[in-house]
Amino acid sequence: MNSPTPKAPHVNPGAGHPAGAAESPVDETAKVSNFLRQIIEKDLAQGTHANRRWAGTPGDAVHHAAGKPDPAKIRTRFPPEPNGYLHVGHAKSICLNFGLARDYGGVCHLRFDDTNPEKESQEFVDSITDAVRWLGFTWNGSTSQAEQVPAYFASDYFDFMYRAAEHLIERDLAYVDEQTPEEMRANRGDFATPGKNSPFRSRTPAENLARFREMAKGKHADGAMVLRAKIDMASPNINLRDPAIYRIRRATHHNTGDKWCIYPMYTFAHPIEDALENITHSICTLEFEDQRPFYDWLMDRLAEGGLINTPQPRQYEFARLNLTYVITSKRKLAQLVAEGKVSGWDDPRMPTIVGLRRRGYTPESIQLFAERIGVTKADSWIDYSTLEGCLREDLEHKAHRGMAVLDPVKLVLTNWAEVFGSDGYLETCTQPALPHSSIADGQTPPPDRQFQMGNEVWIEREDFEEVPPKGYKRLFPGNVVRLKGGYVIECTGCAKDANGQVTEVHAKVIADTKSGTPGADSVKAKAAITWVGVADGREAEVRLYDRLFADPQPDAGGKDFLAALNPHSLKVVTAYVEPSLAAALPDQKFQFERHGYFVADRNDHGVGGKVVFNRVTGLKDSWGK
Numbered sequence: 001m002n003s004p005t006p007k008a009p010h011v012n013p014g015a016g017h018p019a020g021a022a023e024s025p026v027d028e029t030a031k032v033s034n035f036l037r038q039i040i041e042k043d044l045a046q047g048t049h050a051n052r053r054w055a056g057t058p059g060d061a062v063h064h065a066a067g068k069p070d071p072a073k074i075r076t077r078f079p080p081e082p083n084g085y086l087h088v089g090h091a092k093s094i095c096l097n098f099g100l101a102r103d104y105g106g107v108c109h110l111r112f113d114d115t116n117p118e119k120e121s122q123e124f125v126d127s128i129t130d131a132v133r134w135l136g137f138t139w140n141g142s143t144s145q146a147e148q149v150p151a152y153f154a155s156d157y158f159d160f161m162y163r164a165a166e167h168l169i170e171r172d173l174a175y176v177d178e179q180t181p182e183e184m185r186a187n188r189g190d191f192a193t194p195g196k197n198s199p200f201r202s203r204t205p206a207e208n209l210a211r212f213r214e215m216a217k218g219k220h221a222d223g224a225m226v227l228r229a230k231i232d233m234a235s236p237n238i239n240l241r242d243p244a245i246y247r248i249r250r251a252t253h254h255n256t257g258d259k260w261c262i263y264p265m266y267t268f269a270h271p272i273e274d275a276l277e278n279i280t281h282s283i284c285t286l287e288f289e290d291q292r293p294f295y296d297w298l299m300d301r302l303a304e305g306g307l308i309n310t311p312q313p314r315q316y317e318f319a320r321l322n323l324t325y326v327i328t329s330k331r332k333l334a335q336l337v338a339e340g341k342v343s344g345w346d347d348p349r350m351p352t353i354v355g356l357r358r359r360g361y362t363p364e365s366i367q368l369f370a371e372r373i374g375v376t377k378a379d380s381w382i383d384y385s386t387l388e389g390c391l392r393e394d395l396e397h398k399a400h401r402g403m404a405v406l407d408p409v410k411l412v413l414t415n416w417a418e419v420f421g422s423d424g425y426l427e428t429c430t431q432p433a434l435p436h437s438s439i440a441d442g443q444t445p446p447p448d449r450q451f452q453m454g455n456e457v458w459i460e461r462e463d464f465e466e467v468p469p470k471g472y473k474r475l476f477p478g479n480v481v482r483l484k485g486g487y488v489i490e491c492t493g494c495a496k497d498a499n500g501q502v503t504e505v506h507a508k509v510i511a512d513t514k515s516g517t518p519g520a521d522s523v524k525a526k527a528a529i530t531w532v533g534v535a536d537g538r539e540a541e542v543r544l545y546d547r548l549f550a551d552p553q554p555d556a557g558g559k560d561f562l563a564a565l566n567p568h569s570l571k572v573v574t575a576y577v578e579p580s581l582a583a584a585l586p587d588q589k590f591q592f593e594r595h596g597y598f599v600a601d602r603n604d605h606g607v608g609g610k611v612v613f614n615r616v617t618g619l620k621d622s623w624g625k
């Protein structure tokens with residue numbers, strides 16, 4: 001499917017999120033209305049679908065979930081083609097379709113549109129199923145994930161589609177065309193020129209039926225002929241100029257094997273899938289707007305013929321998600337994987353759902369994002385920071401805090417033994433896992449974290465300056481700072497190597513100044529710096545991910561998107577983390593104080609005892625600054 005060319009780069013911070021929301025109290029949980037909600041509410045109020053007429057065809061048998069569906073319910077569907085991994089754009093469509101069904105007491109079907117056997121596979125079916133489940137949705141009306149019945153497959157309806165095609169032929173509404181592809185293209189005309197009828201268009205239904213059956217029996221070569229709907233070669237809508245509806249393709253299908261050598265075209269198959277599943281609102285992206293007249297033509301003809309239930313499904317279009325710094329073309333994402341520009345489909349820089357998940361995104365943050373950007377009929381660009389903002393909002397109350405030193409240098413407290421009796425003495429420090437301000441109403445505060453301060457700790461290299469720049473408040477000789485959650489210290493100097501590189505920072509601990517004790521305020525510290533004890537800190541591999549592209553619209557206007565790759569999208573550092581972080585489970589998210597949000601890598605953390613974290617996002621939107 002070709003994506004429409006992006007229009008002018010109007011960046012929308014998030015439709016549906018009213019400007020000035022910060023000033024006025026806003027019910028953040030309220031669903032913002034949109035044109036689709038209005039259509040559905042009207043249909044429910046008018047009982048549009050309540051008096052369903054059953055055609056009594058084999059089509060009804062496809063409701064393998066629960067017999068005849070409850071006509072009072074709305075039904076939507078999410079219809080991916082299993083030819084790739086889902087991305088953030090699909091997530092918008094998933095949240096929209098499943099969300100509408102949930103909000104209006106309806107049902108959303110997960111349906112695989114598997115009509116292109118060469119490109120499809122079980123691997124993609126599985127990954128798509130996982131992605132929808134992970135985002136938090138169930139399908140086919142089941143209420144619990146455990147009871148979930150299998151998803152729907154377009155290929156389950158191939159028999160019906162074949163019958164529908166013969167039905168059209170019998171009514172002289174379809175014909176077999178043996179023009180070459182070049183002739184067909186030339187005779188289609190263009191926007192300015194009407195098309196020309198094919199010399200095969202006037203064949204009788206009996207001749208067409210015989211020919212079509214030969215096609216199905218494998219009597220003709222791939223591409224030798226196609227079945228076309230007989231509509232109007234002069235139509236101003238090129239999609240109505242006798243579109244192809246069946247083609248010959250000898251390919252093994254992941255579901256039907258070698259049963260068929262002819263396959264329906266997407267434009268023919270899709271409306272039929274919707275009709276057989278009693279979909280009420282078939283919601284798709286804007287590029288299908290010009291296909292709607294054919295969708296309706298086909299539904300009208302099959303309804304007249306008594307092949308499908310009525311009222312028939314209706315198609316509605318919304319604007320696809322365009323996200324700055326992100327590519328949402330499956331083909332281009334596949335190219336990034338194939339050419340090794342990323343480590344795989346689940347590389348944490350990929351906008352795929354598996355990539356976002358590994359990066360540390362939560363289902364809730366993606367649902368919030370989908371809600372916030374809203375649905376409209378106008379193409380626009382959403383700024384990447386909107387997505388990151390939704391994640392920060394979600395993690396603020398969930399992600400436990402912890403200290404990590406990403407660019408470590410050793411700090412030695414030279415008077416430790418004098419104050420505490422021995423250099424081996426360790427002082428236990430305690431800090432909340434969530435600060436008071438991040439504990440939501442009704443949330444039970446998690447247990448405090450504990451870590452040890454000793455005579456040696458790791459600090460950030462940038463927290464020491466031998467000669468401080470103006471306004472610098474951290475460590476420099478003579479300055480007094482607090483080690484966060486521990487003691488106040490006074491810097492005395494440093495040791496350096498032959499190149500002048502600082503190898504150790506020196507300071508003296510000031511007795512009786514530990515955080516949380518009565519003496520804590522007895523000495524005024526200019527700053528509090530983060531640190532990790534040498535005694536109990538753990539070495540960690542920290543992957544500092546950044547945006548994959550440096551250009552906000554990497555593939556707009558036919559640009560070479562590979563040239564826009566951000567050379568700094570991944571930097572790996574060896575860091576030290578406090579014990580509570582080292583004990584993380586894979587996928588667990590944290591806020592590393594001052595550094596941002598991090599997640600224990602779902603693939604690599606814990607393997608061989610290694611501690612591996614991915615940076616999810618910074619604490620604030622500071623990109624490009």
Ligand code: ATP
Pocket residue numbers: 001002078079080081082083088089090092093283284285319320321322328330
């Ligand atoms: P293809 O080019 O392979 O058809 P596709 O991205 O359209 O790619 P589908 O598997 O057909 O992939 O997509 C499933 C559904 O997701 C479709 O209904 C499609 O309209 C929707 N979708 C795809 N991309 C976006 C996007 N960027 N924003 C919103 N919805 C999208």
Ligand code: MG
Pocket residue numbers: 001081
């Ligand atoms: Mg598509």
